[in-house]
Amino acid sequence: MAKISVPFAVRSPLLAALPIAALSMSSAAWAQIKIGVDLSTTGPAASIGASSKNAVLLWPKEIAGIKVEYILLDDASDPGNAVRNARKLIAEEKIDVLVGPNTTPNALALLDVAAETGTPMVTLAASASIVEPMDAKRAWVFKMPQNDTHMTTILTQHMADSGVRTAAFIGFADAYGESWWREFSKLAEMRKIRIVANERYARTDTSVTGQILKIISAHPDAVLIAASATPAVLPQKTLLERGYKGPIYQTHGIASLEFLKVGGRDVENTLFPTGPAVVAKQLPLANPVRNTALDFTRRYEAAYGADSMTQFAADAWGAYLLIANAVPQALKSAQPGSRQFRAALRTALENTHKLIVPQGVINMSATDHVGLDQRSRVMGKIQGNKFTYSYGG
Template sequence: MQLSPSLRRTVLAGAIALALPMAAVAQIKVGVTVASTGPAASLGIPERNTVSLLPAEVGGQKVEYIVLDDATDTTVAVRNMRKLITEDNVDVVIGTSVTPGSLAMVDVAGETKTPMVSVAANARIVEPVQGAREWVFKTPQNDQLMAAALADAMEKQGVKTLGFIGYNDAYGDGWLNVMEKAAEAKGIKMVVAERYSRTDTSVTGQVLKLTAANPDGILIAGSGTPVALPQGELKNRGYKGTIYQTHGAANNDVLRVCGKDCEGMVLPAGPLLVADQLPDDNPIKATALQYKERYEAKYGEGSINTFGGHMWDAGMLVEDAIPRALATGAKPGTPEFRAAMRDAIEKTTDLAVSQGVFNMAPDNHAGMDERARVMVKVVDGKWTYQPDL
């Protein structure tokens, strides 16, 4: 029987498709939800941008990244995660940008048995490692690690009394708790604590209470550009003490929005922020500069920030884990492969990334140590490494 020309073309196309190697099909799927709009957009945009720099093939398998925007909305973050898992059948989820959304996603990770790598900072996202948190990891440094660095710096700068103004959400709650403990350990007394919302347009009342107490130093516990609001108000009200920030302020957009009001502020940050100022023997310098060069080559000189670095590090965690997960024989897109990925991430050892060195363990799903922090001060409008703080 002779085949018609059109049928012959159909049969030939099918034969060619069958002959193509399996690696030509995207076999491993990574779901991503970040706050690329809303109050935390200055975090989510560089995180979203960084996804385009992550490897498209690992261990001989194509990797597909499916990126969604949750608009800094906790409900949307959870909805995005469920969509990525149930409709897109992803093998791992990265996100989201902020603590409240990440905390809400934890239960979904446990319920669906899907490994999750948060790019938000609060230690409660991964601690204690039990129940649903057995499926959750994170790349930013724990608040406790950074609070200890702040307390050391405050002690060196002669701070005896401390004021606090932080977000009125889980991020602020966490920082108030860890900073009180870190300060107390250094004999520093917290004399006043105020709160504000990420979307507030005025903090005059809170700042008047802070300046009335006149502490030696004041810590602003926020993230992204909203930290510029209390920073500017404190400067405009004539506060003369040292203003400290958390690593949530380690963002060039903060300098842009804050301008001269940022001058002199002190904060702990991941090494990426000042990578080119680090000594050559720093174990993070090479990987941090690699990310910086790739990001700025695509998005422009000076565009790098630490939030994008957290996404880069999440990508490196996933990339490092994939070969170990594949070695189990589990197939991508299956519950068995998701479990293998969870186990593989937990076995991450001595992985140098842009913000530190990961050593995960069954009781430690953050995996960072003191190498993941440096002290930084804004001098002449620029981030400057402060090795003596």
């Protein structure tokens, strides 16, 4: 594939490169930072990838006075494609940092690639298993979304405060579902919430009737669906079709407009933990990230319309802010395009402190490559086919 030297190019394994903007580049080859982006803009996770891509297209074309070229590839929601994309971006495009993927299986598939090539990766996927336990491979990986622990803490608190004493669980049969099961089962026990059913399904399944019948027969006070994007609608729709009347909880992985569109009335009154950016307009005035979240919300809605903000767009904007904050420090040690610059950038990312992004306040360390605390989540509720603020923060 011919290389297109523009400040922003979208490239796909299946399509020819499409320039987004054609601005003049510096004549000094080294005075350019190259950021590779791997997203699932097609396949089961397309609704997540679409929001992330929208935010990426708003990234400024310079960082610290140096022009930036962004190269975006679609992995079609497939881990194998994600690996091929990452290797292409690193070997052929000579990127300085990789942003993405935005699904847990794809991110896990890139741990070896990042470490082997010494390329820092800022993932938009959610599972804590991507950055924990810290080891030589994960030392190159940083994660924008909140850990499941952050979200499960406020979710189980809401359950307990609402009088839920028994709960059923149904989640993806992959790393995302397993990570949520570990955290939910642990915190539910601490809150004295008894789990009466534990079911799984695949992202591509078209029926979960068997699993839902088992859940309903257990008579839970509430049900948690640990899934993301539009595939998270299926269990909820089936629960309602089978007559379930109790509260239904989802994870922060649902905060996309496609989820609302596909779910329609079936997802009304859904309870879910979310990053503060999703409900920025309704946050309390004292919330520490409110101004930053509102600033990005206005920028995003100016480009994509009212009430278009999502968890995934905010995470992608946070990735830009994180990298932009680290670049000046890395430039003191080496020039872009070199292995030394990538190593310096990794170190600078790891030493990020008190950085406010739309989803929280980041304080990284050698053992914590997320850096978020309890200021990074609130409880939300779907009302009037919109994501609304409930409490927290």
